[in-house]
Amino acid sequence: MKFFIDTANLEHIAEAESLGILDGVTTNPSLMAKEKISGDAAVMAHYKKICEITDGDVSAEVISTDFEGMKREASELVKIADNIVVKIPMIRDGVKAISWCTANGIRTNCTLVFSAGQALLAAKAGATYVSPFIGRIDDIGWEGMQLISDIAELYAIQGFETEILAASIRNGKHIVEAAKAGADVVTCPLSSFEALFNHPLTDIGLAKFLADHKKAAGQG
Numbered sequence: 087m088k089f090f091i092d093t094a095n096l097e098h099i100a101e102a103e104s105l106g107i108l109d110g111v112t113t114n115p116s117l118m119a120k121e122k123i124s125g126d127a128a129v130m131a132h133y134k135k136i137c138e139i140t141d142g143d144v145s146a147e148v149i150s151t152d153f154e155g156m157k158r159e160a161s162e163l164v165k166i167a168d169n170i171v172v173k174i175p176m177i178r179d180g181v182k183a184i185s186w187c188t189a190n191g192i193r194t195n196c197t198l199v200f201s202a203g204q205a206l207l208a209a210k211a212g213a214t215y216v217s218p219f220i221g222r223i224d225d226i227g228w229e230g231m232q233l234i235s236d237i238a239e240l241y242a243i244q245g246f247e248t249e250i251l252a253a254s255i256r257n258g259k260h261i262v263e264a265a266k267a268g269a270d271v272v273t274c275p276l277s278s279f280e281a282l283f284n285h286p287l288t289d290i291g292l293a294k295f296l297a298d299h300k301k302a303a304g305q306g
Contacts, residue, residue, distance in 0.1 A: 090273035110142035137167035156183035188212030221254035238268025
């Protein structure tokens with residue numbers, strides 16, 4: 087499974103990269119705004135900084151919601167770096183734009199996916215990644231992980247090469263569950279990855295090992 091970090095914070099991206107676990111980055115206008123990045127030029131420059139930190143895929147999102155606008159933005163975004171993947175929403179013109187990008191050698195991440203039918207459309211259009219939003223599905227009383235399983239089964243049966251990118255991950259448990267359900271990628275904040283380190287028995291065991299070492303060294 088690939089680990090993508092979902093942020094526009096350069097320090098968090100660099101920290102994940104330093105751990106040796108980072109495979110890519112996803113971000114969006116909301117995350118850019120959180121880092122006080124605004125204006126087209128500043129956003130493009132920030133994407134470039136992200137691409138300088140990691141060689142992994144970096145999803146850069148279009149703002150337009152019409153076909154021509156998405157085509158235009160996609161053409162500009164891929165000029166930033168070779169590892170840019172254009173993030174396009176699951177709407178009618180978005181599917182058209184994904185098909186156009188596929189035909190023109192531009193890799194895409196179809197975002198805001200909430201059903202297996204939407205995932206099927208994205209794969210048919212040639213999306214590189216499809217992003218089901220697990221946490222948001224759970225929020226409305228449905229089973230986000232079941233959607234991951236359904237898409238994984240569908241893609242396996244039909245032989246689609248589109249990768250399932252589990253998004254809206256809320257915690258470490260979500261990461262493990264997404265892996266078990268068949269996701270190819272998870273994207274989440276640094277804190278969710280860091281949660282995977284934690285277990286009380288690890289802390290207890292380490293404390294005992296260090297205490298025993300101290301006694302053996304005559305420091306007790």
